[in-house]
Amino acid sequence: MSKEVIEEGQTHGKDYVDPPPAPLFDVAEFKLWSFYRALIAEFIATLLFLYITVATVIGHKKKQDACGGVGLLGIAWAFGGMIFVLVYCTAGISGGHINPAVTFGLLLARKVTLIRAVSYMVAQCLGAICGVGLVKAFMKPYYNSLGGGANTVASGYSTGTALGAEIIGTFVLVYTVFSATDPKRSARDSHIPVLAPLPIGFAVFMVHLATIPITGTGINPARSFGAAVIINDKKAWDDHWIFWVGPFAGALAAAVYHQFILRAAAMKALGSFRSHPSN
Template sequence: MEGKEEDVKLGANKFPERQPIGTSAQTDKDYKEPPPAPLFEPGELKSWSFYRAGIAEFVATFLFLYITVLTVMGVSSAKTKCTTVGIQGIAWAFGGMIFALVYCTAGISGGHINPAVTFGLFLARKLSLTRAIFYIVMQCLGAICGAGVVKGFQGNGRYEMLGGGANVVAQGYTKGDGLGAEIIGTFVLVYTVFSATDAKRNARDSHVPILAPLPIGFAVFLVHLATIPITGTGINPARSLGAAIVFNKQHAWDDMWIFWVGPFIGAALAAVYHQIVIRAIPFKARP
């Protein structure tokens, strides 16, 4: 026991000026890096949990589009912004729904609700290619159905007049501006996802209550505040695709590539930054 106590003291005092709050008695000995997910895992296709996770992603993305696009339409339909929740309300709707839905589905599918998040976690080898493709397909289908229900409530004429909640680059901004906004916005989101769900951090700070959906939802809220005036804020290819398919107007399709390329680049940069810089995983010695 004396040797063990000495190890704890060393972990607490070796670099005291570098220890984050609440981690003084923790060491790297408390955590083992999990193996990367296999690229292909055919056995998943025979598991009910695999399909249950896909259904959870479908339902979550359906609800996400339903609530958020209805909120956007409510703001767009008002004669004056003072009678609506405004841009802040739209941002809260998106961030709040992500908070609620990630909380509800994290234990089943991981609560991705976004192809960019799935792509970033796949690059970090947190899930297999099999599961990543399945999630993205289910997310897109859920988004289409969610936007479709909104159109059913609003009616064709009203839905089209209000823009269908589709993402487009606003007048006064270039395609490059829109692409840059989507890249940086998605980087913020996916970087937050990696940090909030980091298994090593959870093990190290196990005595400090951390609710992962909260920072993720708050990141979505902040990004929307910043980029709604530029692109309407995509940072989620399924959200952009679902609204565009149901709205189905040329100007929405003209900018669609921005809302896929931008989020995927942002997610890839966040994955690389977290794995190489923050976690330094490629530089750690293998046993």
Template sequence: MEGKEEDVRIGAIMFSEGQPIGTAAQTHAKDYKEPPPAQLFEPAELRSWSFYRAGIAEFMATFLFIYVSILTVMGVVKSDSKCSTVGIQGIAWSFGGMIFALVYCTAGISGGHINPAVTFGLLLARKLSLTRAIFYVVMQCLGAICGAGVVKGFQKGVYDSNGGGANVVAAGYTKGDGLGAEIVGTFILVYTVFSATDAKRSARDSHVPVLAPLPIGFAVFLVHLATIPITGTGINPARSLGAAIIYNKEHAWNDHWIFWVGPLIGAALAAIYHQVVIRAIPFTSKR
């Protein structure tokens, strides 16, 4: 406890109240190495097998994620009695558990995004190039479409008669309610991603890279518990798009914009909050 108090005292002296906002964390020697910002365009990536391997990993991870999670949703909604199924809690565990497993499997290959909103947030923070971000989003969306398609192929009647796992704003809620739920839910997810993969945290706690998928999956689980009754929980535009395309009924498209606009706004806010407020990235370059 004494050590922590000493750290606080030294920090108060080192970073005085008079320092400009957004510069304090960059003005002293750091005990960790921050990866350099990614270039906006990296044409050399297009000639690298690792680039395409990462895209394939994103496709497969999103495919498996949608397949298992929507299959779980179908098992719940087709039952007359929710007591005989895993219920909302089981759906939330399905989504969160699959993210935990798949991020663990793919983090070393593609970063384990499995979500265009996560990719967008990391792009804004300059953690990857625009070239790679576009490729990831395309592969994620294709994976989601294929995952939902396989579920429909297994049980077409059940799929078509029970909503196909498509995201819609539930009765009793407004479009504004749905948009707000998607913004806040995605903010929680993307902020967790930034925190779990922070270079500073990894350098000071060697087990963090191993455990990083756990808080990310748990964040997905908790957000689903909160927002399934409102929107069915999107927070992942690829997941919403895949289900909407395969289900392809008019009411599935009426609110579809919410499941892109909400997650992208939430991801942008999380990126700004983490990079500017928490990490204090300088607004101006050093002279």
């Protein structure tokens, strides 16, 4: 018996079934306190994420002249570590998205409704604006002169290169989210739900190591939008489209790859069709 068949049997032995897809529209969500609680959680989590990470960026740039600061490695740890902490804290309340690209990927996979996805994105963007606003309020003497943590295309790189970096970086993140939260793996390996925030945080960390020199690393439209709104200069807005198109394209690719290739959703649908021939 092949390993795949054994694993399938073990999974079925734990009564695993694919959860039904979320409805596209579910107006009943507006009547649930859990829906508004999740929006608050996404808002606060994104606020904290932007406050800590952008403050780290500004602090690093402030001390660069004195050969100090945390360095690019420290910045990457700040982003990855905060995602680990915040996903751990909010996963049971809102799912711990903290990123419109993650929300978009889960919408495409029918894990959340369209109403919840759009509401999450609005909450995330508002939280990001407030988080960066706090950084500016606390570090005002240095905020504007040091770039405000805004994402821009670094000198020497083309917009095409920056867009590609954002697509691949977001693909890595959203693919990790799908893999770490896969209900089939959760049914087979009980430790998976507990460990899920760790690989997600590490994915953010690794992507930052690779793409900070190119774009400052977006892979999160709310993060880029919040910083652009508060700094509000021409360069940040000129490049800003990259930090929406890239992450959303990367999330789309990750959703298709995980759902239709790794989880074989298309083959399952075809098999179901063949097993119920028309009369």
